[in-house]
Amino acid sequence: MTIRISGTGSALPEMIRTNFDLEKTVDTSDAWIRERTGIGQRHIAREETVASLAAEACRQALSSAGAEAGDAELILVASCSAEMLLPCLACRVQSDIGAVNAAAFDINAACAGFLFALQTANAYIASGMYRNALVVGAEVLSRITDQSDRSTCVLFGDGAGAVFVQACDEPGMGMLGMVQGSDGGRGAVLQCRAGHYADADNEAFPFRDPYIHMEGGEVYKFAVRTVPECIGQALLQAGLEAEEIDLYILHQANIRIIEAIAKRLGVGMERFPHDLERVGNTSSAAIPLLLDELHKSGKIQRGAKLVLSGFGAGLTYGACVMRW
Ligand SMILES: CC(C)(COP(=O)(O)OP(=O)(O)OC[C@H]1O[C@@H](n2cnc3c(N)ncnc32)[C@H](O)[C@@H]1OP(=O)(O)O)[C@@H](O)C(=O)NCCC(=O)NCCS
Numbered sequence: 001m002t003i004r005i006s007g008t009g010s011a012l013p014e015m016i017r018t019n020f021d022l023e024k025t026v027d028t029s030d031a032w033i034r035e036r037t038g039i040g041q042r043h044i045a046r047e048e049t050v051a052s053l054a055a056e057a058c059r060q061a062l063s064s065a066g067a068e069a070g071d072a073e074l075i076l077v078a079s080c081s082a083e084m085l086l087p088c089l090a091c092r093v094q095s096d097i098g099a100v101n102a103a104a105f106d107i108n109a110a111c112a113g114f115l116f117a118l119q120t121a122n123a124y125i126a127s128g129m130y131r132n133a134l135v136v137g138a139e140v141l142s143r144i145t146d147q148s149d150r151s152t153c154v155l156f157g158d159g160a161g162a163v164f165v166q167a168c169d170e171p172g173m174g175m176l177g178m179v180q181g182s183d184g185g186r187g188a189v190l191q192c193r194a195g196h197y198a199d200a201d202n203e204a205f206p207f208r209d210p211y212i213h214m215e216g217g218e219v220y221k222f223a224v225r226t227v228p229e230c231i232g233q234a235l236l237q238a239g240l241e242a243e244e245i246d247l248y249i250l251h252q253a254n255i256r257i258i259e260a261i262a263k264r265l266g267v268g269m270e271r272f273p274h275d276l277e278r279v280g281n282t283s284s285a286a287i288p289l290l291l292d293e294l295h296k297s298g299k300i301q302r303g304a305k306l307v308l309s310g311f312g313a314g315l316t317y318g319a320c321v322m323r324w
Contacts, residue, residue: 001126002174003118003133005324007067007164009060010292011053012279013045013140019154026150033154038255042157042280045140050082051089053160054138055096057288061134062097064295065164069097072164074133075104076121078113078284080192080313081139082106093136102134110190111251111312112180113137113284118165118308119178119320125167136162137284144192146211155253156212157280161288173323177237179230180318189218190313223257223311228264230319231309238321242267244305245321247294251310252276252286261309273299283312300324 018041019030033039045053054077062069077090084092090104109116114137121133138160147153168174188204195210207213227250235242242265250258252274262272275290282289287308294300302324309319 001128002168003122003125003165004168004174005163005291006166007061007063007065008162008288008292008295009057009064010159010161010289011056012043012159013048013053015044015046016041017044022154026148026153028150028154036256037155038274038276039154039280040277043159044142045158048140048158050079050138050140050160051092051096053140053158054089054093054136054162057136057138057160057162058093058097058134060292061162061164065166067132067164069099070101072099072102072132072134073130074121074124075099075102075136076107076117076133077104077136077138078107078109078117079138080108080110080113080283081141081144083140083143089138099134109312109316110314111253111281111283111286112310112314112316112318114161114287115308115310115318115320116180116316118163119180119318121165122175122178125165132164132166134162134164136160137286137288139283139285141212141283144210144212146209149211151216152212152214155281157282159279159282159285159289161285161292163288163291175320175322176240177234177321179233179237179320181230181316183315186222186315187313189222189315190214220254220257222315223253224260224264226317227261227309227311227319230317231265231307234307234319234321240305240321245271245307246304247300248272248307248309249287249290249294251312252279252290253281
């Protein structure tokens with residue numbers, strides 16, 4: 001038993017912040033941001049919350065699957081920017097959409113969070129414990145980004161994406177390969193302190209503000225080395241070659257990272273769709289946001305072979321191969 005995605009949904013805040021807007025607030029330029037990252041704009045939440053974006057993405061995913069909120073048996077929300085510690089975001093989403101029959105909890109694996117949540121849903125469903133799940137990635141990273149720090153504020157954006165997954169026992173369909181890993185010893189490369197621990201001593205994490213701090217170059221090197229390796233392992237499990245994959249849906253951190261990964265895999269960039277020009281890096285929301293866009297525009301058809309891969313703070317990384 002494995003899972004197949006039967007519906008997708010997404011939500012973006014109304015407000016858009018372009019590179020030209022950022023030129024007015026920090027020492028940067030549209031040309032620098034585009035050349036180094038590929039990002040042109042990002043959505044920034046004002047009225048919207050992580051929970052409201054996640055709930056809207058879930059409603060759409062249910063409707064796209066032809067399911068009702070009451071059908072959902074499990075809700076997994078991946079996020080690293082929830083506004084509340086308690087209750088968890090997934091319980092708030094459960095209440096907002098009226099999914100009264102679901103068990104709900106959060107997963108935080110930063111930008112690999114959605115992928116980890118999807119693989120968790122797969123494990124639950126494969127065990128027979130649940131028959132379906134809503135898997136969500138939702139972030140309001142603008143709240144944990146120092147908007148005066150040009151090294152981070154140009155990268156991150158807000159949004160949410162969700163999928164509704166169901167048990168699948170059709171041979172050769174659904175999840176065909178799954179890899180995940182973590183390298184906690186390198187946590188200091190990308191970190192953000194919880195606001196209420198601003199005064200606590202912690203030698204490993206010296207920054208005392210509640211904002212993202214990143215060694216960009218280290219993250220870049222980690223991604224271009226680790227992601228092709230773990231995609232290779234997932235392909236091996238699936239018994240597929242890199243060129244047999246129709247679409248590679250990667251975490252949308254930086255176009256140069258995506259290009260470097262494509263090159264290492266020996267696959268043309270036309271198989272690596274991207275939306276980071278319009279939404280920036282939305283962490284755990286990035287993969288399901290892009291999945292929803294591709295699904296709604298008819299670019300993913302039944303039978304399509306996909307690779308999903310995410311990486312981020314932790315450090316965490318993972319990949320899966322699935323047949324839609
Ligand atoms: C962040 C990143 C775009 C920086 O690109 P880079 O080519 O490595 O650039 P550098 O950090 O070497 O900085 C080059 C110069 O640009 C400057 N710079 C940094 N941010 C800038 C900005 N927004 N605008 C203009 N200049 C900037 C730096 O201060 C540096 O100046 P210096 O040479 O005078 O010291 C790149 O490292 C990256 O994408 N890393 C991965 C980050 C990521 O994806 N994180 C999320 C993972 S989930």
